[in-house]
Amino acid sequence: MEPRPAAPRPRLCDSLGADQTPSASTLNAARAEARPAGRRAPAVAAVLPAGGSGERMGVPTPKQFCPVLERPLISYTLQALERVCWIKDIVVAVTGENMEAMKGIIQKYQHQRISLVEAGVTRHRSIFNGLKALAEDQPDSKLSKPEVVIIHDAVRPFVEEDVLLKVVTAAKEYGAAGAIRPLVSTVISPSADGCLDHSLERARHRASEMPQAFLFDVIYEAYQQCSDYDLEFGTECLQLALKYGHIKAKLVEGSPDLWKVTYKRDLYAAESIIKERISQHICLIMDTKDENHVGHRLEEVLKDELNHVKVTSRLPCHTGRDLDQIVSEQCYSYVCVNVMTSDFEEIRKLVNMLEESNLSILYPVVVISVYFLDYKSVPFDQKMENLMQIREYAKEVKKRNILLCGLLIYYPQDEQKLQESLRQGATIIATLIKERNSGLVGQLLVA
Ligand SMILES: Nc1ccn([C@@H]2O[C@H](COP(=O)(O)OP(=O)(O)OP(=O)(O)O)[C@@H](O)[C@H]2O)c(=O)n1
Numbered sequence: 519m520e521p522r523p524a525a526p527r528p529r530l531c532d533s534l535g536a537d538q539t540p541s542a543s544t545l546n547a548a549r550a551e552a553r554p555a556g557r558r559a560p561a562v563a564a565v566l567p568a569g570g571s572g573e574r575m576g577v578p579t580p581k582q583f584c585p586v587l588e589r590p591l592i593s594y595t596l597q598a599l600e601r602v603c604w605i606k607d608i609v610v611a612v613t614g615e616n617m618e619a620m621k622g623i624i625q626k627y628q629h630q631r632i633s634l635v636e637a638g639v640t641r642h643r644s645i646f647n648g649l650k651a652l653a654e655d656q657p658d659s660k661l662s663k664p665e666v667v668i669i670h671d672a673v674r675p676f677v678e679e680d681v682l683l684k685v686v687t688a689a690k691e692y693g694a695a696g697a698i699r700p701l702v703s704t705v706i707s708p709s710a711d712g713c714l715d716h717s718l719e720r721a722r723h724r725a726s727e728m729p730q731a732f733l734f735d736v737i738y739e740a741y742q743q744c745s746d747y748d749l750e751f752g753t754e755c756l757q758l759a760l761k762y763g764h765i766k767a768k769l770v771e772g773s774p775d776l777w778k779v780t781y782k783r784d785l786y787a788a789e790s791i792i793k794e795r796i797s798q799h800i801c802l803i804m805d806t807k808d809e810n811h812v813g814h815r816l817e818e819v820l821k822d823e824l825n826h827v828k829v830t831s832r833l834p835c836h837t838g839r840d841l842d843q844i845v846s847e848q849c850y851s852y853v854c855v856n857v858m859t860s861d862f863e864e865i866r867k868l869v870n871m872l873e874e875s876n877l878s879i880l881y882p883v884v885v886i887s888v889y890f891l892d893y894k895s896v897p898f899d900q901k902m903e904n905l906m907q908i909r910e911y912a913k914e915v916k917k918r919n920i921l922l923c924g925l926l927i928y929y930p931q932d933e934q935k936l937q938e939s940l941r942q943g944a945t946i947i948a949t950l951i952k953e954r955n956s957g958l959v960g961q962l963l964v965a
């Protein structure tokens with residue numbers, strides 16, 4: 519039996535940013551990095567069954583294509599697997615009628631390493647079709663048979679590298695492995711007359727989740743021997759490895775986020791989790807170096823209000839160089855503090871950089887333009903005329919998934935009122951970033 523590969527190493531893919539696909543040289547470097555001396559890293563591929571109709575979701579669109587933050591659910595799962603640079607191929611099984619839509623998603627969100635196969639009428643048949651694509655070296659296929667294959671539902675978007683590595687490592691040793699979770703409800707067995715026959719002791723049972731991983735030959739041979747009944751009604755790949763391959767899969771404790779999107783409530787939960795994850799970093803761009811200026815006080819109040827969020831500040835003159843760094847850190851929330859001017863020059867520069875970075879292809883980027891309205895120095899009507907440009911400009915940039923709105927904070931005012939305005943401003947900023955509500959683009963809010 520092959521020795522276990524080394525423990526998980528830092529992801530080389532991270533240095534490229536989780537949403538970017540590593541180059542071939544980085545993949546090779548990652549493999550070399552992850553390969554202890556003398557041990558060969560297994561060739562790993564993934565099969566994603568995505569051919570269901572999502573009946574339990576109760577909407578016409580199959581749930582894998584339902585939008586979350588205006589992006590199809592399946593795209594998040596693909597992104598999660600693409601982050602893992604040692605998965606060389608990702609085979610997705612979709613129905614013929616959804617093939618073009620799937621190709622469009624791959625192109626729009628710049629997914630890589632994806633191959634498409636026709637789904638089957640059941641989940642097992644879809645998976646089997648995916649395995650066939652990996653098993654047979656068709657003349658024009660760029661796919662090759664992997665040593666280990668991951669099977670993961672396309673509607674489980676929150677899968678991390680660590681659990682993938684655990685199931686793959688275990689599959690190499692045991693032949694099969696799968697993620698499990700504690701049961702939330704007790705499992706019961708009803709009798710023919712619809713009454714309780716018996717219940718299972720919940721603590722002694724687990725829920726089978728995904729990802730699962732198998733030595734390719736183990737699961738492929740199991741599917742080839744599968745009865746029609748199993749292909750039609752089965753729901754558990756680990757059971758096929760046991761029944762047809764006599765392999766007892768290694769069970770790996772998974773994280774709470776491995777759940778499968780099945781009902782409509784799961785879409786709302788997925789959107790909430792994604793919003794929370796992309797709101798963990800705020801970049802504050804100041805247009806003044808004056809450390810004593812009120813704009814820097816807003817930074818302090820924001821840090822105080824949002825103690826779990828990373829707030830980094832930048833000056834426009836450094837923005838270009840620094841922004842590349844921020845983009846690679848996956849920052850999707852920008853607060854531009856304008857104390858010196860109410861014109862749009864700085865905002866336009868930032869928006870142009872964000873567009874060039876393609877950052878807003880995957881997630882909506884929030885840009886909040888904060889104006890300290892020194893109503894004593896500039897006639898109010900002249901300033902408002904300037905500021906009202908935001909409405910039209912915001913409509914324009916919304917098309918590129920950038921959500922722009924304005925925030926006015928009166929200034930100067932007595933210390934207590936100013937502190938109150940700053941706190942109100944921080945609350946408004948936090949809400950705009952957390953909610954990412956496209957209905958508010960172009961609005962001018964007042965703290
Ligand atoms: N013929 C099928 C049926 C299901 N799946 C996929 O298997 C995964 C898990 O199945 P499930 O949650 O049951 O999806 P649906 O069958 O679409 O849901 P429902 O049972 O509510 O119709 C999903 O990614 C689904 O697209 C598939 O590839 N081929």
Ligand SMILES: O=C(CO)[C@H](O)[C@H](O)COP(=O)(O)O
Pocket residue numbers: 641671726727728753754755756778
């Ligand atoms: O949890 C799982 C174990 O492999 C599968 O995702 C689940 O069984 C799929 O069943 P269904 O397609 O009916 O949702």
